[in-house]
Amino acid sequence: MRPNPSTERGGPAVLVPQTSFLGDVVLTTPLVTALRRRLRPRRLSVMVRPESRALMDGHPDVDDVLVDDKYGRDRGLAGLVRAAARLRNERFDLAVCPHRSLRTALLLAAARIPRRVGFESSRGAWLFHERVPRPLARHDVERNLALLAPWGGPDDEAPALHVSVSDEAARTAAVLCPAAAGPLVGIAPGSVWRTKRWTEDGFAAVLRELVRDGARCVILGAPGDAAIAEAIVAAAGVPVTNLAGRTDMATLVGVIDRLDLLIGNDSAPMHVAAARDVPVVAVFCATTPAQGYGPWGARSVVVESDLACRPCGRHGGQSCPRGTEDCRHLVRPDRVMVAVRERLEARSRAARPGG
Numbered sequence: 001m002r003p004n005p006s007t008e009r010g011g012p013a014v015l016v017p018q019t020s021f022l023g024d025v026v027l028t029t030p031l032v033t034a035l036r037r038r039l040r041p042r043r044l045s046v047m048v049r050p051e052s053r054a055l056m057d058g059h060p061d062v063d064d065v066l067v068d069d070k071y072g073r074d075r076g077l078a079g080l081v082r083a084a085a086r087l088r089n090e091r092f093d094l095a096v097c098p099h100r101s102l103r104t105a106l107l108l109a110a111a112r113i114p115r116r117v118g119f120e121s122s123r124g125a126w127l128f129h130e131r132v133p134r135p136l137a138r139h140d141v142e143r144n145l146a147l148l149a150p151w152g153g154p155d156d157e158a159p160a161l162h163v164s165v166s167d168e169a170a171r172t173a174a175v176l177c178p179a180a181a182g183p184l185v186g187i188a189p190g191s192v193w194r195t196k197r198w199t200e201d202g203f204a205a206v207l208r209e210l211v212r213d214g215a216r217c218v219i220l221g222a223p224g225d226a227a228i229a230e231a232i233v234a235a236a237g238v239p240v241t242n243l244a245g246r247t248d249m250a251t252l253v254g255v256i257d258r259l260d261l262l263i264g265n266d267s268a269p270m271h272v273a274a275a276r277d278v279p280v281v282a283v284f285c286a287t288t289p290a291q292g293y294g295p296w297g298a299r300s301v302v303v304e305s306d307l308a309c310r311p312c313g314r315h316g317g318q319s320c321p322r323g324t325e326d327c328r329h330l331v332r333p334d335r336v337m338v339a340v341r342e343r344l345e346a347r348s349r350a351a352r353p354g355g
Contacts, residue, residue: 011040012093017047022268025052031144033159036061054249058164087111140292161275173254188264190225195286195316204235205333211238279343285327286316305330
């Protein structure tokens with residue numbers, strides 16, 4: 001699929017591999033745009049995991065999306081060899097690698113891509129021809145853009161995040177969440193890591209307040225979030241559309257695009273909403289925005305508790321090292337609702353004539 005085929009003839013064929021989590025893929029999109037502008041490649045491809053493909057399909061700066069199914073058919077040494085053979089046949093001139101895994105570095109080297117640029121903190125840094133410092137104190141968007149160092153460094157203003165909505169996904173989303181009176185608010189309560197998830201009671205309390213305020217609410221998430229979503233619906237006791245585990249990634253993006261606001265944890269839907277310019281109220285529990293993965297953009301706000309033990313790890317974890325889970329329980333629903341009402345009012349003002 002080539003949504004916007006390159007017209008440049010003399011530029012390099014460039015590969016950007018990002019086979020980490022869904023949110024990391026979204027945060028890589030400004031680098032993709034910057035490489036298109038800077039290098040004017042004759043071809044620019046990205047490589048992602050299968051579940052991330054919908055996040056890159058339709059990107060105006062991407063010629064094609066390749067898949068590394070590293071937990072499926074491409075797993076293990078034999079899978080890596082097969083994936084490397086496929087990449088070798090693509091004949092890339094250059095790989096710019098924001099992903100810091102050893103496997104990705106090995107894959108690019110085995111594919112014999114003649115120029116490979118990556119971070120000096122990568123586990124496979126020794127396999128790169130050029131190694132770039134990764135500025136830990138910056139947002140991950142800016143850290144990824146540091147990979148432009150061999151070509152003069154990033155511009156002063158970072159390109160925007162970009163996730164496209166396909167026509168089919170937009171039509172499906174319109175059926176699932178038809179237009180009606182009142183703002184449409186999405187709730188994204190999931191995360192792979194338990195300590196990054198705000199409490200079910202917290203989300204339920206916010207849902208009750210939103211419905212009382214006249215909002216329409218939809219719960220979003222992957223199949224693994226379905227049990228959490230059902231518990232929140234039961235605790236809230238108010239009308240809500242529960243789509244957790246019932247949409248594919250493309251449709252999830254389409255639904256997020258229809259929202260007036262998203263409330264969620266430090267997770268992929270937060271980044272997708274920011275990419276679609278949807279205001280976000282993000283609840284950070286075990287992790288902190290200072291780690292570089294906060295919502296990108298001026299229309300978002302973070303609600304969190306100030307605890308000396310945060311962050312307790314790069315991703316949080318499945319259990320609290322102190323056994324208290326204070327980072328989850330000390331975020332009060334009334335604080336979240338203050339941020340929600342402020343964001344909705346700001347959106348309402350902007351939509352008014354002359355606003």
